[in-house]
Amino acid sequence: MRTKLLVCAAVALTGAIACGGGGGSAPTQPSNNGGGGTAGGGTSGGSSTTNRITITATGVDTRALTIKVGERITVTNSDSRAHEFSSDPHPEHTNCPELNQIGFIQPNQTKESGNFVTAKACGFHDHNQPSNASLQGRVTIAP
Ligand SMILES: [Cu+2]
Numbered sequence: 001m002r003t004k005l006l007v008c009a010a011v012a013l014t015g016a017i018a019c020g021g022g023g024g025s026a027p028t029q030p031s032n033n034g035g036g037g038t039a040g041g042g043t044s045g046g047s048s049t050t051n052r053i054t055i056t057a058t059g060v061d062t063r064a065l066t067i068k069v070g071e072r073i074t075v076t077n078s079d080s081r082a083h084e085f086s087s088d089p090h091p092e093h094t095n096c097p098e099l100n101q102i103g104f105i106q107p108n109q110t111k112e113s114g115n116f117v118t119a120k121a122c123g124f125h126d127h128n129q130p131s132n133a134s135l136q137g138r139v140t141i142a143p
């Protein structure tokens with residue numbers, strides 16, 4: 001699994017076609033992000049917090065998000081091109097490794113961050129477009 005991800009990233013970096021999804025026709029998945037995104041199921045309690053960021057053609061829909069220690073965020077790519085969701089600072093990505101678990105994200109893909117275990121502020125950016133402010137934001141992890 002890890003190997004495949006690395007291969008995908010490498011391919012993406014060289015500017016070739018993204019792997020996995022195949023060209024052209026999208027898989028038969030619901031393309032809107034209306035709920036039910038979390039994989040696995042079971043532990044989706046009734047919390048009303050939205051730990052969710054959606055990437056669209058015009059940037060991220062949420063540029064400031066506050067969650068709690070012990071939670072994680074979900075990022076959905078609703079854009080038509082791939083992105084690489086990374087922790088600040090660019091290019092080291094060292095502040096919040098939890099965000100780097102999202103990393104390379106293909107169109108129509110949804111990925112989860114790691115579990116945030118300490119209170120802190122985590123800036124993020126698109127590593128492929130590090131100076132594009134519309135793809136930058138901040139996740140605040142509150143105690
Ligand atoms: Cu970067």
